[in-house]
Amino acid sequence: MMKLEIQGVHMDVDAKLQAYVTKKIGKLDRYVPKSSRESLHAQVFLKEEKKSSKKSNICEVVMKLPQETLTTKEATVNMYAAVDIVETKLKNRLKKYKETHNHKRLHQRVLSRLKRRSTV
Numbered sequence: 001m002m003k004l005e006i007q008g009v010h011m012d013v014d015a016k017l018q019a020y021v022t023k024k025i026g027k028l029d030r031y032v033p034k035s036s037r038e039s040l041h042a043q044v045f046l047k048e049e050k051k052s053s054k055k056s057n058i059c060e061v062v063m064k065l066p067q068e069t070l071t072t073k074e075a076t077v078n079m080y081a082a083v084d085i086v087e088t089k090l091k092n093r094l095k096k097y098k099e100t101h102n103h104k105r106l107h108q109r110v111l112s113r114l115k116r117r118s119t120v
Contacts, residue, residue: 002029002040011048020080021046024087025061031094033101036066046079059086063094067101070094 006013006021013021021044029037040063047058059082060073070093074085 002026002037002042004042004044006044006046009045009047011046013046017046017079021083024083025090028063028087028090028094031091031098032065033098036101039066040064048079049075057082059083061086061090063090065097068097070097 004022004026006018025042025044029040032040042064043062045060045062047060049056049058056075056077057079058073058075059079060071063070070090072086072089072093074082074089076082076085
């Protein structure tokens with residue numbers, strides 16, 4: 001199970017937004033190898049910036065994995081859209097992380113491919 005921290009910067013995070021972030025970011029632990037899930041830690045920073053006439057909402061996620069730290073950041077007009085985009089970016093990065101750090105299966109797949117090629 002992933003440890004998830006949600007912090008608002010220059011804004012208050014209401015229960016609805018907190019539940020949405022937990023729902024979206026909390027499901028990302030399925031894209032991490034099982035051996036790494038217990039040490040997984042994610043920090044979500046929700047920021048609201050008001051510059052002159054423009055208002056932007058920034059969602060930044062820092063995910064600490066055993067051998068890497070992934071940081072993803074997105075700014076949009078709507079906070080919920082920013083969370084969705086960050087979730088999609090992290091999902092793709094975690095899939096890549098799982099492919100490269102799941103050594104046992106990768107090793108077995110490579111050996112089986114080599115055996116098949118040598119018998120043909």
